[in-house]
Amino acid sequence: MMYDTIGRGEHEWAGMTANEVRTLGSKPGSILIIPVGSIEQHGNHLPVVTDSLLVEAMVDAAVERLSDVPVVVSPTVWSGFSPHHLTFGGTLSLEFENLRSILEDIANTGLENGFDAVLFVNGHGGNGPLIGSVVSTVGVDTDAEILGTTYFELASDRIAALRDSETGGMAHGGEFETSLMLAVRPDLVGDPAEREGEPLDEQYRWAGQDLLDGGAVGVYRSFDAYSESGAIGVPEAASREKGERIRSIIAEELASLLSAVHEHNAQRLPNDY
Structure with missing residues (x-):
């Protein structure tokens, strides 16, 4: 996302040549990863880039764990539905x-480079239903496999075991995101x-209670109905050590997902497409 820090690594689309992209895309079981974040308020202690920065960091941490898996990571889609x-x-x-059209266009043009699968990795709760719809709208018109996930929903049971706050404390700008930011970019976290x-x-017990409990009922509310600062949760319970452990868990789960997608698509026969 920060173009002055782009390297020439084998997985970073923006730092690769066109030939390098096509070469990786042509390998069996290749995956195009599209991180999707947002630019939105996160209370008085976190920057507005939090969701985009964290989803990018989670994808990078997962890719670092892979070996012999042909993946390319697109530049992060930094603006979400907020x-x-x-x-x-x-x-x-x-x-x-x-936003749906933007994601469809990125996926469809990316697939022209021969990728066998596309994985949207979402970092903002408000993008969830939209990512789900894009998985279908892109998937219906291609033989490639199209998938979507929200990184903080991966391994939620394991992450919940680390929490110090009660349910509701790991919501927007709370214990979870503040801990991750302390691990990833502590210089951007307020004192x-x-x-x-x-x-x-939340009024309805069936609705989502925090990032680890999405709930069975969706309801629209402006965030000023929940918080005066814009942060929802218990950021006071955050720590860098906890953030490092959360990042490790998510990276492990996301890397496992990527390996499974690669193995499945590498084994598909031509007549399966």
Whole structure:
């Protein structure tokens, strides 16, 4: 995402030549990874780039664990669907249909380089339903395998075992995201006095309670209905050590998913397409 830090690594689309992209795309079981984040307020202690930065960091950590898996990571799609954050300012949001079209176009043009699979890795809760729809709209028109996941929903049971807050404390800008940011970019985290949030208090018990509990019922609310600062959860419970452990767990699970996708698609016969 930060183009002045792009390297010439074998997995980073933006730092590769066109021939290098096509060469990896042509390998059996190749995967194009598309990280999707957002630019939105995260209270008084986290930067607006939090979701985009963290999804990129989680993908990088997973790819580092892979060996002999042909993957290419596209530049992070940094703007998401975030109308529920607009009242706090600092948020850049795309319309639902616009973002869906952008993701479809990235996937479809990326597939022209021969990839056998596309994996959208989402880092913002508000993008979840949209990612699900793109998996279908792209998937119906291609023989490649199209998948989508939200990184903080991977290994939620293992991550829950690390928490110090009760349910509701690992919501937007809370214990989970603040811990990860302390591990990934501590220089962008406000000092402890600024780490103020309110535990999520959703009216319906069937609805999502925090990032690890998405709930069975969706409901739209502007975030100012939940919090005065814009942060929801208990950021005071965050720590760098906890963030490192969470990152390791997510990287392990995402790497396992990527390996499984690679193995499945590498074994598909031509007449399976």
